[in-house]
Amino acid sequence: MKIFLASYLLLVLFLAGGMFANKTKEQSIEDGQEIYQDFCVQCHLADGTGVSGVFPPLKASDYLFENIEKSIAGIKYGLKGKITVNEEDYDGVMLNQGLEEEEIADVMNYILNSWGNSHEEQITTEQVVEIPKSVLE
């Protein structure tokens, strides 16, 4: 029975892992770059510096690193209202771009690990799936 339970648990874990097909962080960053070039670059620019006072920077952004869940929710649901980034106020609108959850994880990994940014922990699709709109409130 014990063996059965153990192997059952193992199987469940294996399947759950498979569902969210854990790609490597490197692969996720690479895929995220493509998403970034397609959906983000026009406002946040190729070097992640944004436009002062209009589009907040992602490079060396204190807001981003202190609010990772909120940042994910912002991409997932859209972000509106005043935020302060590197001591500058922004009061714009970032629309929900209609990205899939895996794409959001990928683009977050790209942003968190580009232009000198560095974040050890990988953002997973599972994490994106679980983030509710309420974290924005």
Place this chain on the structure above:
Amino acid sequence: MKRLLSVVFFTFIITMGCAQDNPPFIETPTALNYTYETVVDGIEIPWGMAFIQANDFLVTEKSGILYRVKDGVKSSVDGLPEIYVRGQGGLLDVALHPDFSNNNIIYMTLSANTEEDDEGGNTSLYCAKLNGTSLEEVKLLYKATPNTKKGQHWGSRIVFDQEGHVYFSIGDRGDRDVNPQDVTRDGGKIYRLNLDGSIPKDNPFVGQENAKEAIFSYGHRNPQGMTVHPKTGQVWENEHGPQGGDEINIIQSGVNFGWPVITYGINYSGTPITDKTSMPNMAQPFYYWVPSIAPSGMAFSSSGVYEDWKEDLFVGSLKFEYLERLIIENDKVVKREKVLDKIGRVRNVVEGTDGYLYLAVEGKGILKIVPNK
């Protein structure tokens, strides 16, 4: 000294800018005889506008809402087809059938996935009958293929000529090296259909093997402004170029407008796309903007309600957040001026049934330009 230095530096920057900018350079008028009133607010990205009467009009909100605004009060219209909202796509333009007062038919362009595949979406043209705040008899007239998950360049605007045709635009769908120059593919085109959605027999590529016969002109990047010239009846269009190289074009049957083989713009990364700005058999733009203003919406002021602005052309600037007035003499843009500077991202401009200009401004709503009191 510091001040002198900054003046010198500033002058240097200005001169540098002008060396590359395309004339005439944008001017800020010293005094403006016009101001604006807010007609309706609380619309995030108002995209298309269609006037039934001055106090009764339709507005699309890109996220997928169609509003009917009566006396400044907006109500959502139900019965819309399913909209695929992604990137720059969503519910785009709306226009009234030329005989709307008798048949109540409207046209809409929107991003759709009608195939129910998992491949993304593409731009489509629909028509429907407007009954109060409901759509009935919704019909798909054209759907570009294939679907793609790319977020960019869906277009789109809708206009009509006097001969019973509807024109609409679709951008290159983020695949510039494949779509715009190939008339067997959708994307990067202006299309022309009969009002019932059938293909006019005299469309330029009818009978050509594998061609998309609805195509009227090609080699476009992302057309988000179209209007009909009040005197000549020609279709005028503006489109987003890459960095630098936004264009105004006068659309003609079968003409190749060159994207991406010729352009005045460069990649967002700063690298060149091509060193060519002209080629035989490719049309030059009527005007091109360097730097880019990110043009959207287009209207001539033909009514005469603005004494200072008779017959001038107006284009919204998303990037610089003003309405641009272009004065045209002898088929040339001779003067450009900012109107309502810093008003917000101007997504559309149309001439209402009362002859006034109405602006769709992102984050705001619909504004009407009126004389100063």
